[in-house]
Amino acid sequence: MSNVPAELRYTRSHEWVRTLTDGTVEIGITDHAQHALGDLVFVEVPEAGRTVASGEACAVVESVKAASDVYAPFGGEVTAGNPKLADAPETVNSDPYGEGWLMRLKPAAGAIAAAGLLSAADYTKVQDAEGG
Amino acid sequence: MGRQTPLFALHRELGARIVDFGGWDMPVQYSSQIGEHHAVRRAAGVFDVSHMCVVDLRGPRVRPFLQQLLANDVGRLRIPGKALYSCMLNERAGVIDDLIVYFLTEEWFRAVVNAGTRDKDLAWIRQHAAAFGVGVTERADLAMLAVQGPEARAKAAQLLSSADGPTAQALPAFVGAELGGWFVARTGYTGEDGFEIMMPAADAVPAWRALNALGVASCGLGARDTLRLEAGMNLYGNDMDESTHPYESGLGWTVALEPRVRQFVGRTALEAILAAGSRDKLVGLVLEDRGVLRSHQKVSTAAGEGEITSGTFSPTLERSIAFARLPEASGAQVQVDIRGKLLNARVVKPPFVRFGKSLLT
Numbered sequence: 416m417s418n419v420p421a422e423l424r425y426t427r428s429h430e431w432v433r434t435l436t437d438g439t440v441e442i443g444i445t446d447h448a449q450h451a452l453g454d455l456v457f458v459e460v461p462e463a464g465r466t467v468a469s470g471e472a473c474a475v476v477e478s479v480k481a482a483s484d485v486y487a488p489f490g491g492e493v494t495a496g497n498p499k500l501a502d503a504p505e506t507v508n509s510d511p512y513g514e515g516w517l518m519r520l521k522p523a524a525g526a527i528a529a530a531g532l533l534s535a536a537d538y539t540k541v542q543d544a545e546g547g
Numbered sequence: 548m549g550r551q552t553p554l555f556a557l558h559r560e561l562g563a564r565i566v567d568f569g570g571w572d573m574p575v576q577y578s579s580q581i582g583e584h585h586a587v588r589r590a591a592g593v594f595d596v597s598h599m600c601v602v603d604l605r606g607p608r609v610r611p612f613l614q615q616l617l618a619n620d621v622g623r624l625r626i627p628g629k630a631l632y633s634c635m636l637n638e639r640a641g642v643i644d645d646l647i648v649y650f651l652t653e654e655w656f657r658a659v660v661n662a663g664t665r666d667k668d669l670a671w672i673r674q675h676a677a678a679f680g681v682g683v684t685e686r687a688d689l690a691m692l693a694v695q696g697p698e699a700r701a702k703a704a705q706l707l708s709s710a711d712g713p714t715a716q717a718l719p720a721f722v723g724a725e726l727g728g729w730f731v732a733r734t735g736y737t738g739e740d741g742f743e744i745m746m747p748a749a750d751a752v753p754a755w756r757a758l759n760a761l762g763v764a765s766c767g768l769g770a771r772d773t774l775r776l777e778a779g780m781n782l783y784g785n786d787m788d789e790s791t792h793p794y795e796s797g798l799g800w801t802v803a804l805e806p807r808v809r810q811f812v813g814r815t816a817l818e819a820i821l822a823a824g825s826r827d828k829l830v831g832l833v834l835e836d837r838g839v840l841r842s843h844q845k846v847s848t849a850a851g852e853g854e855i856t857s858g859t860f861s862p863t864l865e866r867s868i869a870f871a872r873l874p875e876a877s878g879a880q881v882q883v884d885i886r887g888k889l890l891n892a893r894v895v896k897p898p899f900v901r902f903g904k905s906l907l908t
Contacts, residue, residue, distance in 0.1 A: 453576060453579070453580055453769070454579055454580055454581045454582075456581075456839060456860035457837065457838055457839045457860065457867075459838075475886070477838075477839045477860070478580075479580050479581060479769060479773060479859060479860050479862070480575075480580070480769055480859075481841075482839065482841065501837065
């Protein structure tokens with residue numbers, strides 16, 4: 416069974432969202448997602464300053480086998496892409512909710528509330544429904 | 548649910564992730580695809596390749612039959628047990644399949660063909676065998692294990708009797724022998740030394756467990772794919788199929804045009820292709836920028852556009868490698884379109900890795 420920290424919010428496409436003290440948010444992929452992808456060998460994160468729309472593909476995680484898009488859970492402006500992942504993509508496997516974060520966003524006004532993010536309990540149900 | 552090999556329940560027990568492969572439920576990885584890859588390069592790993600189709604061909608005229616059926620010449624096989632890699636072509640010189648054929652006796656050859664092409668291969672073989680009175684028997688009663696890596700032969704030999712073990716270890720490259728009811732061949736698809744072992748289905752689970760107990764790692768089809776690509780070996784359906792011929796698939800070396808009197812299927816078309824001159828070629832690519840090469844990505848060259856046929860991240864080289872079909876006059880540097888960005892790649896001659904060592908200069 417994969418790890419689903421209670422303090423985070425989630426999307427049905429297996430991203431997690433953490434609200435930071437300054438009001439920006441940190442986004443990554445879940446333990447379930449990194450496990451399903453397998454050993455990651457390349458991660459492409461967005462550059463600071465880029466504006467992304469809700470649902471836009473804004474990062475790419477590639478395992479040995481395949482490339483997968485990561486979607487913005489809501490619109491906003493990118494404040495940082497995780498610079499460590501270029502040299503150490505495997506960090507997403509080993510610490511998906513910590514050092515393996517993908518990007519930080521300054522959300523557009525009202526965007527988080529409108530995004531329909533899932534609680535840990537509801538995201539766990541999504542995983543169960545997928546057989547994972 | 549797809550077809551399952553005699554090892555399916557064991558794969559599940561060992562925690563494998565199961566995927567569909569050519570209609571078969573096969574293990575793609577157990578714990579880590581990269582870990583399994585390194586186990587084969589550095590020590591030993593075992594793969595379930597029982598989904599591949601073993602076909603026995605018997606009859607007094609089996610040699611002339613295969614000399615007509617295959618683009619490589621089984622006339623070269625004189626030592627019993629010796630194997631030959633060949634394409635099986637259609638009349639247009641398109642590749643129906645690639646296969647290994649073993650010479651066992653003057654009346655018995657054994658072919659191993661791909662799982663995904665099993666039905667069309669058997670139909671084609673039977674269609675041509677009739678005129679030679681050759682019997683075609685699929686050996687679905689056999690399981691096949693590939694034990695690969697620098698320690699593979701020494702480990703696998705411990706599964707055999709004290710008399711057969713040294714005999715197996717003394718097999719020359721690309722030669723097999725019947726030992727204790729198993730057919731043990733010094734062949735593989737990884738670029739490492741090792742054996743491929745055909746055995747009665749009931750022997751497969753105990754053999755796998757015994758290999759694990761000797762420290763041989765369970766390896767899935769994911770690692771098999773990265774290993775074969777590093778080793779410069781083609782994958783049917785990716786790197787060649789019925790729409791491509793051997794000369795544009797890196798397989799010209801497997802076509803035996805001599806002796807000129809041998810009339811094999813596809814020969815006339817191949818001679819016309821050679822006479823026509825310029826054609827595409829299959830090359831190796833090494834990505835110089837960050838990213839991962841994947842099949843179907845477009846390649847820009849000085850001589851026109853090409854396409855990647857197989858691409859992956861190479862665990863041994865820690866960079867991305869690929870095969871690509873390019874115009875003949877394309878130079879040493881090309882660019883690959885990855886999600887709209889043009890990244891730099893260098894053209895190299897495969898293999899990329901052999902016996903654990905990088906061959907990149």
